[in-house]
Every structure is written in C-alpha cells, then in structure tokens.
Amino acid sequence: xxxxxxxxxxxxxxxxxxxxxxxxxxxxxxxxxxxxxxxxxxxxxxxxxxxxxxxxxxxxxxxxxxxxxxxxxxxxxxxxxxxxxxxxxxxxxxxxxxxxxxxxxxxxxxxxx
Numbered sequence: 563x564x565x566x567x568x569x570x571x572x573x574x575x576x577x578x579x580x581x582x583x584x585x586x587x588x589x590x591x592x593x594x595x596x597x598x599x600x601x602x603x604x605x606x607x608x609x610x611x612x613x614x615x616x617x618x619x620x621x622x623x624x625x626x627x628x629x630x631x632x633x634x635x636x637x638x639x640x641x642x643x644x645x646x647x648x649x650x651x652x653x654x655x656x657x658x659x660x661x662x663x664x665x666x667x668x669x670x671x672x673x674x675x
Contacts, residue, residue, distance in 0.1 A: 569651035570665070573624055574617045577646055586612025621666045628652040628659060 590608040594600040624631070632653040640648050651657045657665075 565656050568647050569649070569654075569656035572645055572647045572649060572651050573621050573657065573662070573665075575620055575644065579613060579617075582616035583609035583612040586615075618666055621662060624650070624652055625659060625662050625666060 587605060587609050590605060591600075631650045634650065634653070640650070649656065652659060652662060
C-alpha cells in the first residue's frame, strides 16, 4: 500500500469511520422521536456532518500536536487500536504540514456541498 495513503488512513483513524456518523445519527433520531420532523435527507446530512466533522477534528489535532509528537520517545509503543499502521504520519515525514492543512480545509466543507 502507498505510504501516503497509509498516512492519511492513520491520520483520520479510518477504522472508526462508522462510529462518528452512528453517534451523530443516534442523537438526531432521539431528537426526532421527542420533537418530530424526521427526514431521510436530514439523516444523511447529520451522518455526513458527523463523519467529516470528526475526521477534520482528528486531522487538526495531529497538525496542532506535530511538534510535541516529534518529541515522543515511545512512538514504537503506539497502540494498533488508535494507529493501525503504528506511526505518527507528520513527524515521520509521510505527510507535510502544508499538505495536511490543504486536506483538513476540505473536510469541513464536504457535507455542505
């Protein structure tokens, strides 16, 4: 697998991609049970906001922590639960901070398209 693709999978914690829309959608469904107004279109929008919002937050966190992550002396002990490829992509040099910012800037915009 391409190292850059692996880095972006690691950055977004893609293994949890099902969890974010599920959490947001369950909140939406609970609200519609209480207040009414269910719509399949709104459910889709809520799921997309949950997915892209959480993904953007995870990417932003790695960007902000890139200097601290570089100083991590126990990077070999990263759990496969959070980092399936066992790396921190920015300090390892798989993704540039500028490229990451470009990627991050697209994530919050996607659900509103």
